[in-house]
Amino acid sequence: MGDKHDTTNTSTQSAPLHPVYTVTDITKKVPVLDGTTVTYSAWVKLFNLHARGYEVLDHITAEPPSKDDPTYAQWMKIDVVVLQWIYNTLSANYLLRVLEEPSTTLQAWNRVKNIFHNNKGPRCAALQSRFVNLKLSSMSSLEAYCQTLRDLAAQLDDVGSPVNEQTLVLQLVRGLPREYDTIGSIINRELPS
Incomplete structure (x- = not known):
């Protein structure tokens, strides 16, 4: 006699977790940029490496999609995480010069770049x-x-x-x-x- 309980899977298939959400402490991978011990060029190389590895390089190289793009909401959620990476890997001196609200990752990235390329x-x-x-x-x-x-x-x-x-x-x-x-x-x- 068959089982009376319905074992049909009623859960919905969810999208896989984006790799960016697996990083709990970016400073274990990218040290804090202080301009002396960790130079700008070393920081950029390490940040780019991790941005590629965690599939978020486009957040430091391109503008966000338009607001009517169906990927906009998810892109902006990821952008906030990458923006936090930038802020968490800056010394207090540089953080105060870069921190702005609102900001995209690309805008913050360019503010850091300008600090080191200006003057x-x-x-x-x-x-x-x-x-x-x-x-x-x-x-x-x-x-x-x-x-x-x-x-x-x-x-x-x-x-x-x-x-x-x-x-x-x-x-x-x-x-x-x-x-x-x-x-x-x-x-x-x-x-x-």
């Missing part, structure tokens, strides 16, 4: 001055000195003034005190990376 000349001059005047004696250790030189070189790259390996090594030697003269002359002769 390139003065930023470049200030960074170059810090780079050429940095001395080991002003740092807590040799490791801190080398890291600071690399960080300044990365920041100079962000403003369109890249520092090649040779210049980086030469500047490292120039900032060493006299007790390093012997090793400095060896480095200058062989110019290792």
Whole structure:
């Protein structure tokens, strides 16, 4: 005798969850942009990588669909999540300069971009001055000195003034005190990376 209970599936088929909703803490994937430790170019590369991976690259490259488009409501929900990613990966200093209401992700993305692309000349001059005047004696250790030189070189790259390996090594030697003269002359002769 057959079962009297109807086992017909009455649940509706729902759309799969968009990958963007699976990210609980974007800062574990994209570190906070502070302009020093995490440079703009590094932040952009990491953000783009994750935007592609989570299928939201169009939110930082294109305008939203028109309001009468059937995908508009869902697109805007996703846009808010990606906008939160941007806000969560900015240092307090940059967040205050970028935070606006209302805003789309693309608008916020462009405000961040403008911070780093506007005033390139003065930023470049200030960074170059810090780079050429940095001395080991002003740092807590040799490791801190080398890291600071690399960080300044990365920041100079962000403003369109890249520092090649040779210049980086030469500047490292120039900032060493006299007790390093012997090793400095060896480095200058062989110019290792």
